[in-house]
Amino acid sequence: MDTAATPHSNYLTDGYGIKSWLLTKDHKRIGLLYLISVSAFFVLGAVFAGLIRLELLTPAGDLVESDTYNKIFTMHGVIMVFFFLIPAIPSILGNFLVPLMIGAKDLAFPRINLLSWYVYTIGGLFTLWALVNGGVDTGWTFYTPYSSAFSNSNVALVVVGIFINGFSSILTGLNFIVTIHKMRAPGMTWFRLPLFIWAHYATALIMVLGTPVIAITLVMVGAERLLHLGIFDPKLGGDPVLFQHLFWFYSHPAVYIMILPAMGVMSELVAAFSRKRIFGYEVVAFSSLAIAVVGFLVWGHHMFVSSQSVYAAMAFSLLSFLVAIPSAIKVFNWSATLYKGSISFEAPMIYVFGFIGLFLIGGLTGLFLAAVAVDVHVTDTYFVVAHFHYIMVGGTIMMYLGGLHFWWPKIFGKMYHQGMARVSAVVIFIGFNLTFFPQFIVGYLGMPRRYHSYPPEFQLWNVLSSAGAAILAVGYAMPTFYLIYSLVKGERAPANPWGAKGLEWETTSPPPTHNFDTTPVVTEPAYNYVK
Amino acid sequence: MPQTQILPTQASTMAPQVDALYFFLVALTAFFTLLISAFVVYAAIKYRRRSPDEVGKAIHGNLKLEITWTVIPLVIVLFIFGWSARLFFTMARPPAQTLDIYAVGKQWMWKFQHPDGHAEVNELHVPVGTSVRLTMTSQDVIHDVYIPDFRVKADVLPGQYTHLWFRATKPGRYHLFCAEYCGTNHSGMGGWVFVMERADYQKWLAGSAGQGTMAQAGERLFKDLSCITCHREDTTGRGPTLVGLYGRAVNLDNGGSVEADEVYLRESIVNPRAKLVSGFQPIMPTFQGLVSEEGLLQLIEYIKSLKALPSNATGAPAAPVQAPAGPGKK
Amino acid sequence: MSGAHPTPHPRLQHHFDSLEQQFEASALGMWLFLVTEILFFGGLFMAYMIYRLTYPEAFAEASHELDVVLGGINTAVLISSSLTMAMAVWSAQLGRRTGQLLFLGLTIGLGLVFLGIKAVEYGHKFEHGLVPGPNFRFESARDPVHSQLFFSLYFIMTGLHAVHMIVGIGLMAVLFVLAFKGRFTRAYHTPVEVSGLYWHFVDIVWIFLFPLLYLIDRHGTVGH
Secondary structure, eight states, rough: OOSSSOOOTTTTSSSHHHHHHHHOOHHHHHHHHHHHHHHHHHHHHHHHHHHHHHHTSSSOOOOSOHHHHHHHHHHHHHIIIIIITTTIIIIIIHHHHHHHHOSSSSSOOOOHHHHHHHHHHHHHHHHHHHEEEEEOOOOTTTTTTTIIIISSSHHHHEEEHHHHHHHHHHHHHHHHHHHHHHHOOOOOGGGOOOOOOOOHHHHHHHHHHHOOOOOOOHHHHHHHHHHOOOOEEEEEEEEEEEHHHHHHHHHHHHHHHHHHHHHHHHHHHHHHHTSSOOHHHHHHHHHHHHHHGGGGGGGGGOOOTOOHHHHHHHHHHHHHHHHHHHHHHHHHHHHHHHTTBOOOOOOOHHHHHHHHHHHHHHHHHHHHHHHHHHHHHHBBBHHHHHHHHHIIIIIIHHHHHHHHHHHHHHHSSSSSOOHHHHHHHHHHHHHHHHHHHHHHHHHHHHBSSSSSOOOOHHHHHHHHHHHHHHHHHHHHHHHHHHHHHHHHHHOOSSSOOOOOOOOGGOSSSSSSSTTTTSSOOSSOTTOOOOO | OOOOOOOOOBBBBBHHHHHHOOOOOOOOHHHHHHHHHHHHHHHHHHHHHTTTTOOOOOOOHHHHHHHHHHHHHHHHHHHHHHHHHHHHHHSSSOOSSSSEEEEEETEEEEEOOOSSOOEEEEEEEEETTTTEEEEEEESSSSSEEEGGGGGEEHHHBBOOOOEEEEEOOSEEEEEEEEOOOSTTTTOOOOOEEEEEEEHHHHHHSSSSSOSOHHHHHHHEEEETTTTTGTTSSSSSSOOOOTTTTTTTEEBBBOOOOOEEHHHHHHHHHOOOSSOOOTOOSSOOOOOOSSSSSSHHHHHHHHHOOOOOOSSOOOOOOOOOOOOOOOOTTT | SSSOOOOOTOOOOOOOEEEEEEEEHHHHHHHHHHHHHHHHHHHHHHHHHHHEEEEEEHHHHHHSSSSSHHHHHHHHHHHHHHHHHHHHHHHHHHOHHHHHHHHHHHHHHHHHHHHHHHHHHHHHHHHHSSSSSTOOOOOOOHHHHHHHHHHHHHHHHHHHEEEEEEEHHHHHHHHHHHTTTTTTOOSHHHHHHHHHHHHHHHHHHHHHHHHHHHOTTTTTTTOO
């Protein structure tokens, strides 16, 4: 049941002027505030990526100075990890959709939601200040004692920026957990929830449990740097490897913060564009939780060569293999959903196909890294760089874009040009593979990461990678144009343009401020596609 | 002109073993990627929507299938784990007999010390077919020794000793990279490992080494820094004797005991109060800042050379046994 | 909808269906926040544990430089403040304005006493050169390098705790003002309950800090 007429009043028209946006308590408007900030940071991070690939066209470090290059890759990592990948899907799509999908009027704590956006922006401003002030050159991993005692760059400023930004993650996670527990509509039992919600619940658990650990770790680095409290300095009795344990205890689960929401989007898109419930719904739901839990137990696989004991390495290796299983199960279940489905090929579904291929390669190359004997050779090389870009760009960004294309009509009430959208998805897929596949090869050959200059025999692979990056850039630029164009000239979107199931499709496009005219009462399972 | 390769050279005993596991993983990845992609393409075509209102078939799931595709991947990953674990144990346990070479990394260069006294900067000469063990430390930040063609890598830490071992199988020249980001010239902090035929290596050893073995240099430091005042060959000194100390268990004043390895020896010199030997007073001053990392390694080599001799009839202190030196020394 | 709606309670926010749902959400939110605080302090406790296990004598020696009497008094002060806080919550639940003001005031007072004693302790450390950095001196220490590590952790851990105390006192002050205005009744007193949880948590952190920092190897000996 959808409303044929376009509403005159919706959350976009409910209040004009900058104050009504900057002081909004509406989760949908906050999602859009995030869309603007996160997109801005993505562009900045992408510019840095472009500079990296430009420099690496030639073996000699001839585009920029070494220090400058080191700052470029550091800022690329810091911005992309903390200011794009972690917030993108949860804070934009999650904020917008979680209340709608469970039939609530808003998140549990709307003012804390707004606060989380301010905290994100302020953290971002500190980081930009550090950038303008000369940048940071420690790598996004801030290893001590380089970061705490040796670097001559703006470590403290960036550390403060990331610390503040971490609270955005914590507050968002907290909000999601309470909302999902306490504000589901009547009849919306746990096992009728969309898998997007399960995924965001699992993500929120990690946000809440993991982020404080990196917060305190950064406090310690800052204290060491500013007050000479030598927690990690061997000359003061400290252990620099302790930093690595504390850092990765968060930063490994952080990568699950990045991928779980994408998996949530994946479930929604597969269901919608095969018009079928997800095969093995409960298994997929529990896999999300399993990934969140086991994800906290594997951090040592980032440290196989940093002087860990053999037994620690064995334990982390085994657990790292085990954490791959739930992800594999999800891929099988999504694929099985296609069987006897009714499949259509709008842009979001093109992103789905891309995700399956790229996540398979990214995930399976994780096995190479879990195998300690191989990891010894490939850790700190471009092999690892390729692996994580396959998951984060090939996985998360594909689903971020897929989700954006799926829910765009709901969010803005406008349709975009379907043909261009499909073409962009394909361009992105091609550009992505050309950029990152050669990096597996050059990594196994031995090219270390974070290298400003490299031996000439690695050049072919670097040139291929940089060429791919140019294509990828075009692919990312295209949606910017046709999506913005749709806001101005796009066709008005009906309440349910895709014929999908889900509470968000049972309200108008765009929704009214209070989401539903009457509180929905849920009587059917999720994805209940029946003729 | 260096050739572009697709796979790195296999120049050590580990390399083919690591590559075998790697190729298996590549095949596994290719297999599953193609299998699932093929299924997806097939399903996309076969089940494409044929009318606007069409919906898919309501299939809940299949427990047997779930179990199958949980157990099979589990078995596969456990297999990979087992294979990798066996291989890793070999990597982590050097053979009993090794040629020990010391490495000190600092921003942004490598210094290698051979026990016979040869010192190299950014280059390492080793004989083919000999197990070589590198003992490494950093003077400043964390670095990493990576020799891709040997498939070995280990971080190099300040205030600690870390190790790696390899046995080269092909003479030639191989890249050595720093593989832990360490600041401005991280990408320039590399060098070459020269693997030489035995005869050529002997010739190289015979070349200029200058001031004697590391142990001899260590002995000079031992005297210059007055260590000898308290640490005598017998037990009459104010400090414990160092003869036969290396590798032995040491009883500490807190009731515990520790093995006198390189890390313990280094710590005892730069922070003597961290561990007190039972029965001795805490009067040893710290030598932090007074000895370089190379000097510390030389002292350690000297201490290693102080093996207890069988009972000495004259009662006079016996000369410490020298570490085996290469030909043409002194 | 049928019939007339009763006027919703002024404090019921529009996206909740009932005050009860709103309270449960707030309480769950605060518990989750406290879990994040456990993880936050947890990183420091981890570092402490690892270093103490590696250098037990250095840590014991450094710990003996702390004033166990002042630390003990502070522990009693904080535990008492948790009692007064619980009484404040009880008064809020009963809608008793006088009780709320009395007990919130006492809690604030005790919190300030805690901070005052802490300031005195910090002053002592400064005078005796026990602040890590270039001016650190600890002549009698057998292992000054690792004793300095103890003091680094001491200052970060107690400093972070003190920051949380300051925030807590700030919260109490706000509650005091709201209580003065009669905001808290039997029907609605969520902020007091939820702030009470926070206050108790800060107290519990201290209850872990005190023995770990002040009482290493002190069996049989009191004072210094």
